[in-house]
Amino acid sequence: xxxxxxxxxxxxxxxxxxxxxxLSRLVSPLSGSxxxxxxxxxxVVRPIWDGLANLVELDVTGETGGIQALSxxxxxxxxxxxxxxxxxxxxxxISPPAIGRFVDGRAEFVSEETFDxxxxxxxxxxxxxxxxxCRFEQAFSADGGKTWEVNWIAVDSLIPDVxxxxxxPR
Numbered sequence: 001x002x003x004x005x006x007x008x009x010x011x012x013x014x015x016x017x018x019x020x021x022x023l024s025r026l027v028s029p030l031s032g033s034x035x036x037x038x039x040x041x042x043x044v045v046r047p048i049w050d051g052l053a054n055l056v057e058l059d060v061t062g063e064t065g066g067i068q069a070l071s072x073x074x075x076x077x078x079x080x081x082x083x084x085x086x087x088x089x090x091x092x093x094i095s096p097p098a099i100g101r102f103v104d105g106r107a108e109f110v111s112e113e114t115f116d117x118x119x120x121x122x123x124x125x126x127x128x129x130x131x132x133x134c135r136f137e138q139a140f141s142a143d144g145g146k147t148w149e150v151n152w153i154a155v156d157s158l159i160p161d162v163x164x165x166x167x168x169p170r
Contacts, residue, residue, distance in 0.1 A: 006080045011102040012054050012073060014129055015045045019156040023060050023067075026151035029140050030115060037064040043156060051075070084109050084124065098124055105129055110145075121145050132158040 023039040039062030046055045056071040068089035075082050083097035100109030107126040112119065121141040128135040138152035 006101075007077070008080050008082065008101055009051045009075050009077065011075075011082065011107070012045070013047070013051060014131070015056075015134065015156075016047050016054070017045060018159040019043045019045070020159055021058065021060055021154055021156050023062070023152070023154045025067075026149070027064065029151040030120070030142055030149060038062050039067060041066075042159070043154075052077075082107075082109065084111075098122060100124075102126075115140060115142075118142060123148060132160075 019042060021039075021041055021043050023041075024036050025039065027033060027035040027037050039060035041058070041060030043056055043058045046057075048054055052075045054073050056069075056073070058067065058069045058071070060067050070087045072085045072087075072094075073082055074085070081099055081101045083099050085097050086095040087093065096111045096113055098109035098111035100107060105127075106129075107124075109124045111122045113122050114120065121144065123139045123141070123145075125137045125139075126134060127137070134156050136152070136154040136156070137150055139148035139150045141148045
């Protein structure tokens with residue numbers, strides 16, 4: 001007898017709305033560098049299809065310029081997993097999906113991608129979720145997941161009384 005997948009359709013409901021984002025990004029991942037760039041701005045998360053999907057719009061600026069990105073998150077009820085698809089305003093494509101789920105308030109998603117011409121794994125962890133804050137951490141692995149280098153840390157704080165049907169301020 002198979003156990004039905006956990007219903008995670010509403011795993012991201014906590015995030016619907018507008019958030020102030022403090023972001024740190026490793027300038028040259030997988031190069032041995034430890035130079036980080038700081039950014040701040042907003043992310044706006046909108047529900048789609050009664051929680052079966054959501055759309056994230058990130059808009060931050062910092063000492064090395066700006067980052068505008070979208071993430072389309074799609075829930076697969078039969079597996080209980082989410083697929084996260086990301087795109088940047090600087091490129092015309094969308095990333096391979098990162099697949100994963102929430103377990104006990106923490107989420108982990110992994111994708112296979114290419115970075116500087118070599119295959120890597122990309123891991124996104126969502127943690128420290130409260131009613132008004134959460135943390136995102138991205139890491140790359142060039143050795144099949146034996147070691148990970150964190151290259152993106154974002155801490156989001158809820159902007160009170162702002163609905164999710166707003167455009168991120170520029």
